[in-house]
Amino acid sequence: MNDTLDKIVADYRDNGGNVISLLQETQEAFGYIPREAVDYFSAQLGIAPSRFYGVATFYSQFRLNPTGKNKIIACCGTACHVRGAERILSGIKRELSLAEEEETTQDKEFTVEKVACLGFCSFAPVVLINGEVHGKTNADPILKEIRKLKNK
């Protein structure tokens, strides 16, 4: 881990100290922003951890916890909203026994994320399951797909 972090610190110094780029690189490497990474940056660069967390929590892209094995992204943009995105999302959350604000299941099998528009609006409503686009869909086929993944 330290080699990766050192490289990120070096890049940070090279590109004139951009916290967002540093966090993006970190998330690219680990899938989330680990606490140890922030502590390490803080020690190496002499910047308070709160600076990093301040930026990380401002932008929705950054996550402070690892994601589940399967990643489901439900679009809740306007075009999807008027075509029943909410019903699909609540169906998915129910299927996975996730509370309203929860994203990742206890067994770390699934992470469900809500985004505002993926740019596939003509295919609304849209759900991405592990990167694959499911457009013009409804709860049924999505839940079937999820059950398939569950049984794997």
Place this chain on the structure above:
Amino acid sequence: MGPAGIAAGGKHVLESFKEALSGTGITASLKENCSSHQVGCLGLCARDVLVEIHQGGTKTVYQYVKADMVRRIVDEHLVGGTPVKEWLVDGAYDAFYKKQVKVVLSDVGRIDPEEISAYEAVGGYEAAKEVLHSWYPEEVIEEIKMSGIRGRGGAGFPTGLKWELGRKAPGETKYIVCNADEGDPGAFMDRAVIEGNAHAVIEGMIIGAYALCAHHGYVYIRAEYPLAVERLKRAISQATAKGYLGKKIFGCDFDLEIKIKLGAGAFVCGEETALIASIEGQRGQPRAKPPFPVNKGLWQKPTVINNVETLANIPYIIRRGCAWYASYGTEKSRGTKVFALTGKIKNPGLIEVPMGITLREIIEDIGGGIENGKQLKAVQTGGPSGGCIPANKLDLNVDYESLAKAGSIVGSGGMIVLDEDDCMVNVAKYFVQFTQSESCGKCVPCRVGTKRLLETLERICKGHGRSNDIERLEKLSAGIKATSLCGLGQTAPNPILSTIRYFRDEFEAHIRDKKCPAKVCKGLLTYSISEKKCKACGACLRACPSGAITGEKKTPHKIDQAKCIKCGSCFEVCKFGSVERN
């Protein structure tokens, strides 16, 4: 092939074409004639994958193409010479294009977006070359001013004027920034332009940079658009290799370097001062203006920020002249505008129309009307900063002034069509939910005000509306508009105000009668099973996630209202229409 094309399996189709063409021993010359290149978005996304076949001077278009259809198209059409009739596009396809005027999209969907030579073959980079070799910067600014183009990012500020201010701003170091944050949820114009013709954006930036005398450019693009980022990167490296970017570009004494900055998912970063903070690596919070970015922008240096579509228009304006561009549109809104037409429309997709076209022409002629024979209720434009235009105002001209007068805005180009099944209170709530969660929290009116707006709307949708709620919403909205720090807060109440203005009766039905006329708001609905119609098939019982339905074989089922979570699952699965929603 844009994002939708890829989503619809465009990659597979492309592969299949390659395979089929090489597999059947088709001669090399034929291969060249129909070299299957991948293109950007063709516009009519819902019919993807669209495949165009150009043979000599004729063009044939197939719709909904799947990989397993390719072999037959190749065999019968390319080898045999007779198109596969039943897969060709129908009349709606022509209607979709007839009233459109393509300027910024003229090459999108026509050329291979991954090859600089394809763009050059249609005249690409000639404008930049000419401008750098033989125009004064002031002439460029004058030309853009005369074209009348106004910023396409939302505010509609005249681009020529912005450049002039940037040129006159004192300072050695200046920046030009392309705003590709496209935050409006439900819009994808900028994405389509970059994916379909990133080189036009770069050429526009080169011309702008020259006019301002800026040697550094940034493109701030949202990370949710991986394909656009990839194509942009590729375009920049191709342009650099050609000597169109870098030192002494086009052999002139002018340097320009363009860097890409990835956004990290914050709507407010589309706002200029927040965008600047974000490029600098900080939390994307706006600051008070003035000083404006043209004087104090990135790292306190003069900075001009333009939207993707604005910049991509520039090469076409220079190449064909300001008079040509200004011949489209209205007196005060010149040229064309790209819209992402979505929602309950028959032919959703990306369209480019002359300013001043009526909404009716867009909805009925281009979009083919409302799907499933439903009634149009309203058209939402301008996203979270805009408003809803009701069906009886369909003859409104789409330009900056007319839309503003009607309580909405042109905005960045999202156009969402709503039908009788959409609840306007819910739509207003949706947008406030969005702005409330995207408010950066720096100023109180926006942070607290949007929260109070949302709470009130949520209460109304749950059936706890109070008689003075409409007045409260209006009063609070006025305060937020007047006192918020940036455009986000200043426009956040617009969706509420415009829906109250045109759909007051729907608000009143929610508040006074505790009814949602469109049957959307969960809190105001009850589900019940008609004893007469129920066939006791058990479908609803199995579908109910909360165990609220009971019933035996051959006895009509019942819903326990205390347990019902109003998810609507039973209503959807019942084949006999025996679940009633009121």
